[in-house]
Amino acid sequence: MHDDNIDSLLKTYPAGRQEYLIPALQEIQHRWGFISEEAVKKLAEYLRVPSSVIYGVATFYNQFRFVRQGKYHFQICYGTACYLFGTSTLLEELESMLGIKDGEISDDGLFSLEVAGCLGGCAQAPVVAVNGEFYTHVTLHQLRQIVENIRLEENLR
Amino acid sequence: MTFEIEINNKPVKVKRGETILEVLNRIGIKVPTLCSMKDFVPTGMCRLCVVELEGRDMLIPACSFKVEEWMKIKTHSPRVVLARKTIIELLLANHPDDCLYCERNGNCELQQHAEDMHVRERRITGQKNTTFLDRSSIALIHEPSKCILCGRCIRVCTEQMGVSVLSFIRRGVATSVRPALEKPINSSNCVFCGQCLKVCPTAALSDRVNFSEMQVFFHDPHKKMAVTYSPAVSAIIAEYFGFKTSKNVNAVIQNILRKIGFEIVFDTSLATDIMIVEMCGDFIKRLRENGPFPMFSSSCPAWVKYVEQTHEGLIKNLCTSKSFSQISGVVAKHVIARQKSLLPEDIYLVSILPCTAAKFEASRPQMTLMGISDVDSVITVREFIRMIKMYGIDVDRIVAEIEEKEVASTASVAGKLVNISGGTTEVFLKALSHFLVGKPFAANFSVPRMINKDYKEFQVEIGDYKLGIAVINGLSNVNVLIQQLSNRDDVHFVEVMACTNGCMGGGGLPLSWSKEAEKRSIKSLLEWAEEDTVKWVHHNTLLKDVYDNYLNAPMPSEFHERLHTYFVKREVLI
Numbered sequence: 001m002h003d004d005n006i007d008s009l010l011k012t013y014p015a016g017r018q019e020y021l022i023p024a025l026q027e028i029q030h031r032w033g034f035i036s037e038e039a040v041k042k043l044a045e046y047l048r049v050p051s052s053v054i055y056g057v058a059t060f061y062n063q064f065r066f067v068r069q070g071k072y073h074f075q076i077c078y079g080t081a082c083y084l085f086g087t088s089t090l091l092e093e094l095e096s097m098l099g100i101k102d103g104e105i106s107d108d109g110l111f112s113l114e115v116a117g118c119l120g121g122c123a124q125a126p127v128v129a130v131n132g133e134f135y136t137h138v139t140l141h142q143l144r145q146i147v148e149n150i151r152l153e154e155n156l157r
Numbered sequence: 158m159t160f161e162i163e164i165n166n167k168p169v170k171v172k173r174g175e176t177i178l179e180v181l182n183r184i185g186i187k188v189p190t191l192c193s194m195k196d197f198v199p200t201g202m203c204r205l206c207v208v209e210l211e212g213r214d215m216l217i218p219a220c221s222f223k224v225e226e227w228m229k230i231k232t233h234s235p236r237v238v239l240a241r242k243t244i245i246e247l248l249l250a251n252h253p254d255d256c257l258y259c260e261r262n263g264n265c266e267l268q269q270h271a272e273d274m275h276v277r278e279r280r281i282t283g284q285k286n287t288t289f290l291d292r293s294s295i296a297l298i299h300e301p302s303k304c305i306l307c308g309r310c311i312r313v314c315t316e317q318m319g320v321s322v323l324s325f326i327r328r329g330v331a332t333s334v335r336p337a338l339e340k341p342i343n344s345s346n347c348v349f350c351g352q353c354l355k356v357c358p359t360a361a362l363s364d365r366v367n368f369s370e371m372q373v374f375f376h377d378p379h380k381k382m383a384v385t386y387s388p389a390v391s392a393i394i395a396e397y398f399g400f401k402t403s404k405n406v407n408a409v410i411q412n413i414l415r416k417i418g419f420e421i422v423f424d425t426s427l428a429t430d431i432m433i434v435e436m437c438g439d440f441i442k443r444l445r446e447n448g449p450f451p452m453f454s455s456s457c458p459a460w461v462k463y464v465e466q467t468h469e470g471l472i473k474n475l476c477t478s479k480s481f482s483q484i485s486g487v488v489a490k491h492v493i494a495r496q497k498s499l500l501p502e503d504i505y506l507v508s509i510l511p512c513t514a515a516k517f518e519a520s521r522p523q524m525t526l527m528g529i530s531d532v533d534s535v536i537t538v539r540e541f542i543r544m545i546k547m548y549g550i551d552v553d554r555i556v557a558e559i560e561e562k563e564v565a566s567t568a569s570v571a572g573k574l575v576n577i578s579g580g581t582t583e584v585f586l587k588a589l590s591h592f593l594v595g596k597p598f599a600a601n602f603s604v605p606r607m608i609n610k611d612y613k614e615f616q617v618e619i620g621d622y623k624l625g626i627a628v629i630n631g632l633s634n635v636n637v638l639i640q641q642l643s644n645r646d647d648v649h650f651v652e653v654m655a656c657t658n659g660c661m662g663g664g665g666l667p668l669s670w671s672k673e674a675e676k677r678s679i680k681s682l683l684e685w686a687e688e689d690t691v692k693w694v695h696h697n698t699l700l701k702d703v704y705d706n707y708l709n710a711p712m713p714s715e716f717h718e719r720l721h722t723y724f725v726k727r728e729v730l731i
Contacts, residue, residue, distance in 0.1 A: 037338060041730055050321030051337035051346075051730040059326040066338065 005031070006039055010046045018049045025058055033073075034065040062117040070105045070112035072150055073131050074098070079118030081125040090126055091115065093140055097147050110154065163229040177219035177230060178206055186232050189241060189270050191358050192307040193220045195672065197316065203307050205241055205270070209234045216240055242274045248305050249276065250283035252359075259303070259360050264668055266358035267305060288333055293341035296349040296516040297364055301333045304361035310334065310353035318655065319633030320463065322347040334361070337730045346466055346729045348459040350632070350655045351513030351537075351664015364513050364537060364665070368544055371534045374505045375418050381499060383421035384414050385428070385485040385532075386509035386541075389576035389660045392682040393511055393538050396674050397667055398552045405557040406685075412555050417548050421493055421504070426572025428484035431703070432456065433571050433584050433694045435478035435720050437592045440585075440650065444593075444622065449473050451627070451648040454581055455724075456480040458518035459655035463632060466727040468639060477721040479531070481575060482508050482515050483524055486531025487719045492707045501529045508532045509541050511576075511663035514655070523722045537665025567699040570689040573682055576660040578630035579607035582652045586617060586626070588694040594620035597693075608658055608679060612637070614648075624649040631657040 009027060013020040024047065028039050035058060044051040058064040076091050095101055098111045105112040121127040124136030130146065158173045164186070171180050176199065181188050191203035199220035207216035211229035216237060219230075231237060249271060256262050286302035308325070311334060315321045322345050326335050336345035354362040374380045388407075395406045407424065414422045440452055455461050455475045464471050479487075485508060490501035508515065512535075518524065519532040536544075545552060571588075574580030590598050598617075607613060607630040614627045625648040629635050632655040642648065656662045661679045691697055 037730070040338065044731055050315070050324070052321050052324035052335075055335075055337040055339075056324035056326050060328045 006042050010042060013047070015046055016048045018047050021047055021049055021054065021057060022061075025054070025064055029064055033069045034067055036066075036068075065103065065114065067103055067105050067112065071110050073112045073114065075114045075116045075119060075129040077119040077121070077125070077127040077129075078115045079122060079125075081122035082118075082127055085125040087126040090128065090138060090140065090143055093143060094128075094147075097144065110150075160226050162224055162226065165230070165232055171224045173224070175224050177208060177217075177222050177224055177228075180224055181208075181219060181232060188219055188232060189273065190220065191266060191270070191305065192309060194309055194312065194356060197312055200308060200312070203244070203305075205244055207237060207240055208232050209237050238274075242276065245271050245274055245276055246281050249279075250281045251286050252305070253285055253287075253302050255303070260298075260363040260366070261360040261668075265360065291341050292365070294343040294347065294349065294517070295365060295520045296513045297342055297347065297351065297354060297362060299342050300361055300363070301335065302361075303359045304334050305359060306332055306334065307358060308334075309356040309358070310362055313352045313356050317631070317633060317657070318348070318350055318352055319636065320346060320348055320350075323353070340730065344729060346731050348462045348632070348655060349514040349517045349664075350459040352656065354513070355664055355666065355668060355670070364539070365516065366540055366543075367516070367534045367536050368540050371505075371507055371536070374533075377505070379503065380505040381421060381497075381503055382419045382507070383423075383489045383493070383504050384419040384507045384509065385423055385425050385482070385489065386410060386414070387425045387481070387511070387576055387660065388573040388685070389511050389663075389678075389682060390509050390538055390541065391424075392661070392678040392685070393666060394541070395681060396678040397538075397542060400552075408557040409552070409555050412557075413545060413550055413552065416550055416555075417544055419507070421489065421497075423485075423488070423493070423566050424568075424572060425481045425485045425508075426568030427566070427697070427699060427703070428488050429481040429572040429575050429584075430569050430694045430697045430700055431484050431488070431720065432478050432481045432575075433581075433588050434700065435484075436476050436585055437589050439476050439478055439721075440589060441592060450646065451625070451642070451651045452476050454585075454650075454652040456575065456581060457514070457653060457655050457659075458512070459514040460632060460635075460653045461724060462514070462517065462727070463635075463655065465724050466729045467731055469726045471639070471642075472724045472726065475724055477723065479524070479720060479722050480515075480518065481572070482510055482512075482535070483518065483531045483722070484720060486519075486524075488703075490529060490531070491719065492703055495707055505533050506531070507534045507536060509536055509538065511538045511660050511665040513537060513664040515665075521722075526718065539665060539667055542667060567691075567697060569691040569694045569697045570686045571694050573686040573689065576682065577608065577679060578654045578657075578659040579613070579628045579652070580659070582626060582628050582650070584694055585650070585652075586619075587692075590619045591693065591695045593622065608676075627651045629653045630659070631655070 013024055024043060025035060028035050040051050040054050043054055074094060076087060076094060078087055094113065098106055098113060100106050100111060100113050102113055102115040119127045119129060121134060121136060126138050128135045128138045128143065135146065159170050161168045162171055169180065169184055178188060189205045191205050192200055201218040201221040204218055206219040208219045209231040210217050248267060256268060288301040291299035311323045314323050322336050323334050325332055327333065336342060351364060354364055375382060391406045391410045394410060400406055411422045443450060443452055451474060453474050453476065458480060461475060464475055486506050489506045490504050494501050494504055516535045519535045524531050571584040574584050587598060607628050611630055611634045617624050617626055627638055627648055629651065635653055658679065662675060
């Protein structure tokens, strides 16, 4: 982890002020894609918030991750509309195809999986996003193809 | 200011500022609670204490509402009773049906409420909790599947101890109570004080029970079973079983332990005397070498771990003497063993303490030298009580006469006093005065007993030395002093006890231990201390013999290693 960078990022917040916890977490997440153990430690020291509380706050929200993202980051929408359109079946399939669960990264670092609260595409449910690229009205068949295409591409390299 | 409100159609006098729950408890109406804790701000999380308030549609939690003039309250109307029963049924819906095999069977608040409300069918069924069981730590076991999310442990850990190991994580149905980054307890910043498991209503937090592993050694022909217990244990057992104070409790405890099968039985008092002497030695060395000051006491293992992980810079300030529990191990394996012509490895030593952190302390690598641990197994008073029941011992019929006395049982009053906050300071200063100037204290010295006080600082004069002394009762009170330390040089000795009131408020006490029981057991311990004839550590006639014949000889360098330890920085998330 880039320690210097975390330190300089933290310096843009006043020390010992716990109300800056969420903005700081958001910035760390935005910059590095996840919140590392090192980041939690430094954040705790700097804002003087126990790391257990930081973890408690961060896990309350869906937006924070504690594992770095894979080369291909899958977000699967678990909002109400998507859920009604069978996103749980998609998730099951995706989990077995990638061999990882929510919040995990595959051993080769290629795939990571995140179950999202709502991606905001309810009219196009179910929605899956890969590295921010959205796939709508996703079927099982389509999902398999997305994964296969990525694997194919990676094998060619 | 007092006024009247109506409770169950009867007028009741109340004081302004009281909560409804306090009033109900005072007038003898029992309302079930799961999250409420005495001396803590109410959170209203469990909703079990709901009552019906005339003029309100919703039931209100009695713990979080203060009384007001207009209130008309019903505490057991059919609506209220149904609501409470439903809450319990919902809590049971995802609770593991594990009661018969549970550590808290028969001693569980959830079970008790279910019984009181006559829950007799599984009306609401849900998916059972199956979160993983954290058995990583040598002292505490965390089983989140049994957690009912009352939040007591979090509040005790944060507000009372100031450690903040646990927090609510995630939300909704996925909520659980875990350390930061869901680390296992043994690699978290837990200091193993055990206060959380004392307030946990279920077995979500419990201590690691050591006696099944210990029982194996009762059958080992190569091992002599030895046990040491602190005088605090005697006071707590006497209170728990309601012994008459006239009975010689020490003799009763010794006979119980012999009946259980221990061959060598002695209390920690001699070890305490040795600890005090070693503390004086360390302190005098610091006086000669100009520091580092203040010297912090290190007999409380929870405090020691707290320093190691939170205040790396203060590690050098910790007194290097081992705690009395660990020194008991040295006494057993190097003094008693030699007296009985045994080898250190022939003895299996069990230490009974009102402490869960001591389990962790005994497992520190520093406490094992060439494969021989000072203490082989630490059991809490809770486990001891369980053993008494398991071995079918009728405590009322035990004779209070010691059949066989260990030589190591000559000791001063220190063994008793160090279990209470302030006691270590008292005996330490008295002994220090003897070693420094060879005479007792000036008469104006006040006994710094600290029951229910958080923090005390005072000055003493010993010879030419003006010493600043601080006594800290409860871990959360230490940070104020530590912050001042960078620009203060008038503090020379600091005693810290992590649990409030010291060992007498420790994490190894019986689970239903009330504040009153705690007070009574402290009182009897202090009374025994008054009766003690040897008031000064250096008046213990055995000490010189022990030092001359056992600890110093034949290799004095080895002796320092046995009685002293070292501390290491711990990398954990704070």
